[in-house]
Amino acid sequence: MEQKTKINAEEGKQELVITREFDLPLELLFKAYVESDLVEQWMGTKVLKLESKKHGSYQFETTDPKGNKYRFNGVIHEFVPNQKITRTFEMENTPFGVQLEINEFERLAADTSKIHIQVIYESVAKRDQVLKLPFAQGINMAHNRIQELLSKSA
Amino acid sequence: MNLRRDVFQAIADPSRRAILLLVASQAMTAGAIAANFNTARPTVSKHLQILTECELLKQEQSGREVYYHINAKKMKEVAEFIEPFRKMWEDRFNKLETIMKKYKSK
Secondary structure, three states, X not given: OOOOEEEEOOOOOOEEEXXXXXXXXXXXXXXXXXXXXXXXXXXXXXXXXXOOOOOOEEEEEEEOOOOXXXXXXXXXXXXXXXXXXXXXXXXXXXXXXXXEEEEEEEEEEOOEEEEEEEEEOOOHHHHHHHHHHHHHHHHHHHHHHHHHHHHHHO | XXXXXXXXHHHXXXXXXXXXXXHHHOOEEHHHHHOOOOOOHHHHHHHHHHXXXXXXXXXXXXXXXXXXXXXXXXXXHHHHHHXXXXXXXXXXXXXXXXXXXXXXXX
């Protein structure tokens, strides 16, 4: 099966591009980005605040399986319904800095749509750190799982 | 111009991915690779050049023929580095699609 979500991260650049096509009308795709209860469901995060408008801000809170809480926040700079959301994004208490996210929504057909996300980081090094994050977490999780199994069998 | 070829750009192209898949099973000459595509030979040569420059393919001389092999080490490096990040977004977006499809039928 072809991969629906594509990431383009050119070497040596401080940005990356994420694209994805959906079997959804444009309006529904956009709605998923705007309404708190929908964002909570697909992002798997608690929405503390989400003001979907120009100069609005947002704050999310995610709890990991161990009960540690992580907060994310940003400000919305541009909000054009069914077209575009430009916003900043920051993981609180991390060294990754503030990133700029340009989310563009596009109608492909009556029941299909596409999102194009350009993310710009403070530096190439910070982009690469963020890119490697899920990779590092994957390793940690595998490691923890092994430890768990070992401690159970002990 | 940036002469250093970008590995992610190299694998973003469907023809180049097809070439990698083909060569993954066995080392092949440029002619044998080109015979598998409906594309002009110079186009295939260009793809091979890009894949070689970013080290996804390696060339090996055997008599008068040059064979292309896959560089497994480089392929693994690329896949492992970016794949978990891609997978994270893929999972999120799959969820979004499922949730909004249900929302639509409500």
